[in-house]
Amino acid sequence: MTYTPQTLAARAGEEAAPHSGRPLIEGIAASTVYAFDSLTDLEAALSGSSGLPFYYRNGTPNAATLERAVAALEGTEAAVCAASGMGALLGAFLAIAAAGDHIVADQQAYGGTFALLTAELPRLGIEVSLVDATDLEAVTAALRPNTRLLHVEALSNPLMTVADLPALAELAHAHGARLSVDSTFASPALLRPAEHGADLVVHSLSKYLSGHSNAMGGIVAGSRELIESVRLRLVRLGATVSAFDAWMTLQGLKTLGLRMRAHAGNAQAIADVLSNHPRIERVYHPGLEDHPQFELAQRLFPEGYGGMLSFELRGDLEEFVARLRGKIPLAPSLADVASTLSYPAGTSHRALSPEARAALGISDQLLRLSVGIEDIGDLLADLEAALA
Ligand SMILES: Cc1ncc(COP(=O)(O)O)c(C=O)c1O
Incomplete structure (x- = not known):
């Protein structure tokens, strides 16, 4: 049958070039969307039995x-973008907690997580208690019979506190709750929270997993059962990742191991220098001996602490x-x-009152440095020139 140009154009490209x-x-x-040749194939895709994409x-x-x-990197059964x-944090929270929890x-x-927990979840009927998670007694006191989830950051943003994952997992599980860990600052190259008892591991993909500030996304890893529950929420909320961002993240992921080693080495060297610099009041980095959880950090992060310091x-x-313009940009x-x-007070924590920021220890003089993989000599020279 010969089709008109209108039909040929509309159906163009449906058969991919052979290779x-x-x-x-x-x-x-x-x-x-995907096209199917039979109702049986369509049903197999929508029921999930074929595992093939459809929409x-x-x-x-x-x-x-x-x-x-x-x-595979996190050592979990499954993950969902x-x-x-x-979006990943919201999917994780809603998969575990509902109104009354x-x-x-x-x-x-x-x-952003602080705002989601304190401003949005209570509107859905989910109660939230904030605690100092480095104080295990405070965590224990906060757990209630209807507590479904304990949520922490493996390395906190921006003050780099270290979550005692094995102890927190034990506490949560003893109270019938789950532990979710935002491991964005660590990445699975340096920490695999599931090995320490976490039920869900969350990342912003736009950070270390992609690594080049050119992809937006999130991911939650955990057991197949929990991840399917997160996936259901994300699909219903319309909060799934774009194919392009997933693809870009995959390209970045290939160098994760190399990058994290370089980030961690550079950050440690800069933390050491800054902590002895007269223009610096205080440095927050888990690899410094005066960090309150130095020993815990060494135990949990034998391969380094990543590239973040404040x-x-x-x-x-x-x-x-x-003075850092053209070298290390804001x-x-x-x-x-x-x-x-x-500048945490003006960016990530700007929604908090000055009093709330002060209570958390986030001062107006605090800067957060995301240390890259440049040559360490060049980085130190730039920083020292700016501090001179
Ligand atoms: C630790 C941490 N978790 C989650 C997020 C949120 O990620 P996104 O910006 O991809 O939504 C961020 C963003 O900076 C973050 O630093």
Whole structure:
């Protein structure tokens, strides 16, 4: 049958060009829907029995590939991608807690997480108690019969407190609750929270897992049963990742091990230098002996602590930032291969009152440095010139 140009154009590209072998790098699957030749095949896809994709929001091949890769890295049965780190956290929280339930969370959390926990979840009828998760007695006191979840950051943003995952997992499980761990600052190259008892592990993909500030997404890893529950929420909420962002993250993920070693080595060297610098009041980094959880950090992070550190500067912040212009830019994110600087009081924690920030220890002189993988000599020279 000969079709008109109108029909030929509308159906163009439905048959992919033949090739021998398989592409070494999976292509970006942009199709928002898949076509089936029978109702049986359609049913197998929608029921999940074939495991094949059918509609973009429910999951693309790129997201599925990334999910398998991260589950393997975290040592969990499964993982599910979300549209952002916040989407991943929301999916994790809603999979575990419903109206009438209670969540205990570390008060030292990323500002967005803090806002989700304190401003949004209570509107859905989920009660939230914030505690100092380094104080195990305070955590125990906060757990209630209806507590379903204990949520912490493996390394907190921005003060780099270290969560005692084995102890927290034991506490949560003894009270019939689950432990979820935001491991964004650590990455599975340095820490696998499931090995320490975490039930759910959450990452912002836009940080170390992608590594180049060019992909947005989140991921939750855990048991198949819990992850399917998270996936259901994310699909219903419309908060799944784009194929492009999943694909970009996969490209970055390939160098995760190399990058994390370089980030960690550079951050430790900078923490050592800054902690002895007259213009620096205080440095927050788990690899410094004066860090309150130095020994715990050594136990949990034998391969290094990642690239994040914070410090309080003596003197004019604006002048310091200006002196780093063209070298280490002010950028409200983290984990890029290039070093960036952030101002927690004005970015991640700006929604908090000055009193609330002070209570958390986030001072107006605090800067957070995301140490990149540049040559350490160059980085130290830039920082020392800016501090001079
Ligand atoms: C520790 C941590 N968790 C979660 C998030 C949220 O991730 P996203 O910005 O991808 O939503 C961030 C963002 O900075 C973060 O630092």
